[in-house]
Amino acid sequence: MKFLSLILAHLLRSKRRTFLTVSSIAIALFLFCTLRTVMTSLDAGIRASDETRLVVRHAASLVFPLPLAYRDRLAQIPGVTRVGYGNWFGGYYQDPKNNFTQFAVDVGSFFDLYPEVLLPAPERAAFEGERTACIAGKALVQKYGWKIGDQIPITGTIFPGTWPLVLRGVFTAATPDADENAIFFHWDFVNESIPEGRRDFVGIYWLKIASASQAAAVSARVDALYENSARPTKTETEKAFQAGFISMMGNVSLLLTILGSAIVFAIMLVTINTMMMAARERTTEIAILKTLGFSDGLVLQLVAAESMIVSLAGGLLGCGVAMFLFRRLDFTAGGMIPNFRMLPETFLFGLALALVMGLLSGAAPAFLAARLQIAGALRKVA
Amino acid sequence: MNERKSEGVSAGGTAAGNGALIRLRNVHKKYKRDQIEIPVLAGIDLEVKEGEFLALMGPSGSGKSTLLNLIGGIDRPTEGEVWVAGESIGRLSSDKLSAWRARHIGFIFQLYNLIPVLTAYQNVELPLLLTRLSGKERRDRVGLALNLVGLSDRARHFPRQLSGGEEQRVAIARAIVADPTLLVADEPTGDLDAKNAAEILTLLQRLNREMGKTILMVTHDPHAAERAHVTVHLEKGVLKA
Numbered sequence: 001m002k003f004l005s006l007i008l009a010h011l012l013r014s015k016r017r018t019f020l021t022v023s024s025i026a027i028a029l030f031l032f033c034t035l036r037t038v039m040t041s042l043d044a045g046i047r048a049s050d051e052t053r054l055v056v057r058h059a060a061s062l063v064f065p066l067p068l069a070y071r072d073r074l075a076q077i078p079g080v081t082r083v084g085y086g087n088w089f090g091g092y093y094q095d096p097k098n099n100f101t102q103f104a105v106d107v108g109s110f111f112d113l114y115p116e117v118l119l120p121a122p123e124r125a126a127f128e129g130e131r132t133a134c135i136a137g138k139a140l141v142q143k144y145g146w147k148i149g150d151q152i153p154i155t156g157t158i159f160p161g162t163w164p165l166v167l168r169g170v171f172t173a174a175t176p177d178a179d180e181n182a183i184f185f186h187w188d189f190v191n192e193s194i195p196e197g198r199r200d201f202v203g204i205y206w207l208k209i210a211s212a213s214q215a216a217a218v219s220a221r222v223d224a225l226y227e228n229s230a231r232p233t234k235t236e237t238e239k240a241f242q243a244g245f246i247s248m249m250g251n252v253s254l255l256l257t258i259l260g261s262a263i264v265f266a267i268m269l270v271t272i273n274t275m276m277m278a279a280r281e282r283t284t285e286i287a288i289l290k291t292l293g294f295s296d297g298l299v300l301q302l303v304a305a306e307s308m309i310v311s312l313a314g315g316l317l318g319c320g321v322a323m324f325l326f327r328r329l330d331f332t333a334g335g336m337i338p339n340f341r342m343l344p345e346t347f348l349f350g351l352a353l354a355l356v357m358g359l360l361s362g363a364a365p366a367f368l369a370a371r372l373q374i375a376g377a378l379r380k381v382a
Numbered sequence: 383m384n385e386r387k388s389e390g391v392s393a394g395g396t397a398a399g400n401g402a403l404i405r406l407r408n409v410h411k412k413y414k415r416d417q418i419e420i421p422v423l424a425g426i427d428l429e430v431k432e433g434e435f436l437a438l439m440g441p442s443g444s445g446k447s448t449l450l451n452l453i454g455g456i457d458r459p460t461e462g463e464v465w466v467a468g469e470s471i472g473r474l475s476s477d478k479l480s481a482w483r484a485r486h487i488g489f490i491f492q493l494y495n496l497i498p499v500l501t502a503y504q505n506v507e508l509p510l511l512l513t514r515l516s517g518k519e520r521r522d523r524v525g526l527a528l529n530l531v532g533l534s535d536r537a538r539h540f541p542r543q544l545s546g547g548e549e550q551r552v553a554i555a556r557a558i559v560a561d562p563t564l565l566v567a568d569e570p571t572g573d574l575d576a577k578n579a580a581e582i583l584t585l586l587q588r589l590n591r592e593m594g595k596t597i598l599m600v601t602h603d604p605h606a607a608e609r610a611h612v613t614v615h616l617e618k619g620v621l622k623a
Binding site for chain 2: 002003005006009010012013284285288289290291292293294295296297298374375378379
């Protein structure tokens, strides 16, 4: 600690340079955290998946529905303990920009299949007892300032028209990865309100199975059952379903990783150059310190500490601003990333990256300073 | 003032053993530039007793500063032995030599060589950062040293806010703050006007007389050399008779 004032004095020698270096590291790490948060937020659905839930959809595409008549046969398949179903609604609230997760669900099975959706008993009773009722996640309610009893008109795109839903409950998520930016309402209400030709079809079946080890066998049994039907099925675990959903966007993870790494690497090169210049300017002073008895090792530590402090300051700033912003910012990328949330691991990863940047950018100037020959350095000045 | 000429070592044993604080025996120093060896010092034999104030004179390029660097432990001889304060410093490892310098040597340079981003107080405190002294003990020591050089009121000033004479006095405070065995001064008045130069020399004399500090001073200035007990002359790397 007694050397801290010496280190800080050197860092403040050129305030502008230090400020610019810290800022460039901060921006790089802010971008890194942003890109990583996109990745982890996309994966939130996978993390929130339950291994004992299977998703059954049309084998050709999610776009094609399955008959409601499958429900009873699915319930009879060995290993299946509960069957639920629903439709992705694909509407918006007031403006097409207000796009969030909307699901018309079978209310009778929904809470058994999704115990992570927490709703007070009176609100659940109110929701279950009213066909136009809906429940919304706490984050969504806070975003739009809704209150229980409010009418929430949702304009349908897959199911045209304006759907006058009434908010009867506000749910919270039992796990941080579960989506609170969503509303759920009665599938029956939608089914009764659409033209007769479209009725009694569902987008997805959810199956609850007794144990995760049965997933492959149950999936195979379901798909075998409808293999030769007009509407064959594809059954997979919820995790596989979510991963497949993300993969429809291409290899986003790879792209974001490459982008993030390139930004950090470029800034690291700039930082190395800056730290080298800063150390070179101080050749005489380093020689003076060594003349006074500062050992090679101590000089190495002091110069390296400067880089570490600059990098850590940039890291704390960049990652801290990202953490703060993404907590407050309501960003869902048009509903594509409903749970855009920076994980604490991302913050720590960003700081670790800052430390690595500090180590790498400080290594060369620190070694040069440690190896500096006093007499030669002083002779150049005299 | 005594004139000491090329002085051979009269007896064997350590420097401390025969009362000499510094003893050089057949010291050679050569520099290599582009494969060419340039001899700077050639067979120097010298003894300096504890408490002595010795001036080292000679023309530019005669090797004065190199000799001072060897005695101060910031350079190593190509050949021969340098004993200072009972230690053959040419044999010490880099780390041990650093610790040895911190303990035994106080340096004073012509261009003061203060760290510009540190205040006078912080500059003087630097050698004490290498000790186990507490913060309070360091503060007391720095206060004493600054008081001794008459700059207590300038402790918070940066070098750029001080005159040349004041800067050199801060450098002297830095040199003495850790109570070293030996002060080495390389042209300490070379960059100062006559008045400031006289004040610095008086200060060095006081340190020698009142605190018993052994001082080795390189100078071009005969008036400065007159303040020393002993003057030795160096020409073309050889101590002259």
